Amino acid sequence: xxxxxxxxxxxxxxxxxxxxxxxxxxxxxxxxxxxxxxxxxxxxxxxxxxxxxxxxxxxxxxxxxxxxxxxxxxxxxxxxxxxxxxxxxxxxxxxxxxxxxxxxxxxxxxxxxxxxxxxxxxxxxxxxxxxxxxxxxxxxxxxxxxxxxxxxxxxxxxxxxxxxxxxxxxxxxxxxxxxxxxxxxxxxxxxxxxxxxxxxxxxxxxxxxxxxxxxxxxxxxxxxxxxxxxxxxxxxxxxxxxxxxxxxxxxxxxxxxxxxxxxxx
Numbered sequence: 001x002x003x004x005x006x007x008x009x010x011x012x013x014x015x016x017x018x019x020x021x022x023x024x025x026x027x028x029x030x031x032x033x034x035x036x037x038x039x040x041x042x043x044x045x046x047x048x049x050x051x052x053x054x055x056x057x058x059x060x061x062x063x064x065x066x067x068x069x070x071x072x073x074x075x076x077x078x079x080x081x082x083x084x085x086x087x088x089x090x091x092x093x094x095x096x097x098x099x100x101x102x103x104x105x106x107x108x109x110x111x112x113x114x115x116x117x118x119x120x121x122x123x124x125x126x127x128x129x130x131x132x133x134x135x136x137x138x139x140x141x142x143x144x145x146x147x148x149x150x151x152x153x154x155x156x157x158x159x160x161x162x163x164x165x166x167x168x169x170x171x172x173x174x175x176x177x178x179x180x181x182x183x184x185x186x187x188x189x190x191x192x193x194x195x196x197x198x199x200x201x202x203x204x205x206x207x208x209x210x211x212x213x214x215x216x217x218x219x220x221x222x223x224x225x226x227x228x229x230x231x232x233x234x235x236x237x238x239x240x241x242x243x244x245x246x247x248x249x250x251x252x253x254x255x256x257x258x259x260x261x262x263x264x265x
Contacts, residue, residue: 020234027136042159081160088191096124138233158183229262
């Protein structure tokens with residue numbers, strides 16, 4: 001009877017262990033899918049404001065409750081991308097649309113578009129049209145940093161389209177050229193920040209040009225990456241997710257560790 005009991009317990013533990021590993025694998029695939037979707041939506045360059053309007057106020061974009069508006073046709077504002085804000089050990093993350101001015105505040109609109117993030121004065125909508133995304137089975141971020149430098153900590157990563165410049169070539173009047181960039185703010189950015197503190201750090205960097213070394217990545221530059229370490233909530237494993245490591249556009253890579261904290265993070 002004692003032997004039978006031991007065998008039964010062993011089988012239960014084996015089954016439970018397989019289930020926990022399967023839950024971790026599901027959580028890994030889920031967060032990868034969510035981030036890829038955010039990148040795809042940013043590349044499409046379209047975002048709905050919902051029951052809000054956007055206008056220029058005090059030299060910056062301003063959202064207000066009102067008639068449904070579309071940023072693609074709004075005269076004052078333009079959808080630039082999305083910022084993902086993570087929080088230490090929390091099983092969710094916030095996806096905040098990045099909205100900028102369509103034209104520089106120093107000019108009357110004569111087909112002159114804001115040519116960079118600074119002149120577009122971007123803001124993050126962390127409440128009105130932001131989305132709260134869940135991490136599965138207890139997966140939670142424990143470290144986030146630029147490249148492989150654990151000391152260069154961040155708490156968010158942004159996928160943004162440069163506002164673009166007017167294309168005056170024959171047959172293309174009025175169009176703009178845009179590049180998808182990755183922006184990681186190292187001045188004041190941290191997983192320990194509140195949502196408001198992280199929003200403020202990102203907005204300050206984008207509006208005033210304090211993005212670390214002006215780092216960004218596009219289809220011709222794959223030297224910049226953001227690393228995020230997630231601990232499993234069901235096993236002793238961890239996931240190191242890297243954004244911006246691809247050789248073609250903004251890549252998304254991953255590595256599974258058999259220990260927590262990605263071995264070192």
